[in-house]
Amino acid sequence: MKIAFIIGTRPEIIKMSPLIDEVEQRGIDHVLIHTGQHYDYEMSQQFFTELELKKPHYNIGVGSGAHGKQTAIMIDGIEEVILSETPDIVLVEGDTNAVLAGALVAAKLHIPVGHVEAGLRSYDKTMPEEINRMMADVCTQLYFVPTETAAINLLFEGVSPKNIFVTGNTVVDACQRNLKIARKNPELQPKIGSGEKVLTLTLHRAENVDHPERLENIINSLLILEDLTIVFPVHPRTVKNLQEFGLLEKLEKAPHIKMIKPIGYLEFLLLISESQMVMTDSGGIQEEAITINVPCITLRYNTERPETVEAGGNILVGTDQQKIVSSVRTILKDKDLHQAMKDAPNPYGDGTASKKIVNIIQDLESKGQLKIEIPGSIMGNITTKLVKVAEDLTVSEFEKKYLGQTVKIVFSGEKTEFPRVDLNLKGKIVLLSTQKAIT
Ligand code: UD1
Numbered sequence: 001m002k003i004a005f006i007i008g009t010r011p012e013i014i015k016m017s018p019l020i021d022e023v024e025q026r027g028i029d030h031v032l033i034h035t036g037q038h039y040d041y042e043m044s045q046q047f048f049t050e051l052e053l054k055k056p057h058y059n060i061g062v063g064s065g066a067h068g069k070q071t072a073i074m075i076d077g078i079e080e081v082i083l084s085e086t087p088d089i090v091l092v093e094g095d096t097n098a099v100l101a102g103a104l105v106a107a108k109l110h111i112p113v114g115h116v117e118a119g120l121r122s123y124d125k126t127m128p129e130e131i132n133r134m135m136a137d138v139c140t141q142l143y144f145v146p147t148e149t150a151a152i153n154l155l156f157e158g159v160s161p162k163n164i165f166v167t168g169n170t171v172v173d174a175c176q177r178n179l180k181i182a183r184k185n186p187e188l189q190p191k192i193g194s195g196e197k198v199l200t201l202t203l204h205r206a207e208n209v210d211h212p213e214r215l216e217n218i219i220n221s222l223l224i225l226e227d228l229t230i231v232f233p234v235h236p237r238t239v240k241n242l243q244e245f246g247l248l249e250k251l252e253k254a255p256h257i258k259m260i261k262p263i264g265y266l267e268f269l270l271l272i273s274e275s276q277m278v279m280t281d282s283g284g285i286q287e288e289a290i291t292i293n294v295p296c297i298t299l300r301y302n303t304e305r306p307e308t309v310e311a312g313g314n315i316l317v318g319t320d321q322q323k324i325v326s327s328v329r330t331i332l333k334d335k336d337l338h339q340a341m342k343d344a345p346n347p348y349g350d351g352t353a354s355k356k357i358v359n360i361i362q363d364l365e366s367k368g369q370l371k372i373e374i375p376g377s378i379m380g381n382i383t384t385k386l387v388k389v390a391e392d393l394t395v396s397e398f399e400k401k402y403l404g405q406t407v408k409i410v411f412s413g414e415k416t417e418f419p420r421v422d423l424n425l426k427g428k429i430v431l432l433s434t435q436k437a438i439t
């Protein structure tokens, strides 16, 4: 078996790294394809070095550009590599343009796509990432979802539960492992003075930093928060826009704001673990904050990580200046709230997502189920119906007893449940799908 990994940006390198390690440890043949979307040392190479990843076998070198052109160049480059490497499965991670390009290429070549972190939805189609997630999930064969919430999103889009695997998020694997390594390295200790109240900030989302008004609101709120030390590793997109909108100087002049280049993963994990709170519009950092027990304020109006908000570790504040300032102050003042946010349970698993994903891939491959076959029989009529189950049966027992019926979605009172094989159906309403041959 050969696995192709597609990566292109900082978060993909970080979240794929535990999977690449797992595949290497098991001696599985693989090929690493970097699209080159992120190319600065700080956004790409430094993670290969510190996470001890091998040099990618291919780098498409797409660089920066408009969405259409950038995605088209990636599609062209990835297709060429996939045609020559003929992997058995292509793995993509998250929601960047690389994910869209990789999934589209593989699906059209009838190579199964495994989407790591599938099923996330903000339900905001103005985000390029939402389009990428949805399009990639149309092309996906194996959905490796972090939570049941993500699984349920997919069920309502018609995805078969048989193709959905709730694994947790590989960010927990990466975060746990690397924070441990970082804490042991005295050279990496963050340069925070004792007694300083540190807020770590990251900002790069197009809907924030490409809009001068929104960006200015955020910047003004930072300038007001003078009683904090704000450590701000600045994403290249944000530097460019701060310069263009004439906002960079304002920040540089503020002594409590420490603007730095994007830092390495180990140093970043240490920094947030020692911060009072994190303020961000990043997807991955919302997940890491709840994993490391740091309160998170998210500078967005929606999130595809609602689990973090429901768990109590994350608050959405949008980009309103007053709202940002008052939320920060409230969390700092209210010790109980601060502690409750720190104690929020992590919804993203126990750090074994990569092992689970590789187990699933190996298991399917050993059963010959990783192949996409062109149809060889006439399709049947698919009917769906809602049924209340009276019998004391789990999903797998039910499907064994009533052959040909698939439990698609389970409703338990007002709650929707993912049909795990061991879920007991007694007293629950299920959406059943049946395929009957056309006669
Ligand atoms: C991309 C992803 C986003 C992800 C983010 C992670 C898409 C549509 N967006 O956003 O989902 O959250 O990566 O950080 O895929 N630039 C550099 N050096 C680099 C890379 C970028 O200077 O190494 C600058 C360029 O001016 C470029 C801009 O940053 O135009 C934006 O880069 P791009 O890759 O298009 O999007 P990101 O904002 O990084």
Ligand code: UDP
Residues within 6 Å of the ligand: 010, 011, 014, 202, 204, 233, 234, 261, 262, 263, 264, 265, 266, 268, 269, 281, 282, 283, 284, 285, 288
């Ligand atoms: N990160 C890092 N150094 C930094 C800022 C972020 O290593 O200076 C890591 C962070 O820990 C997380 C990832 O980068 O794992 C998040 O990437 P980003 O915010 O760019 O993308 P998103 O997750 O929003 O797609």
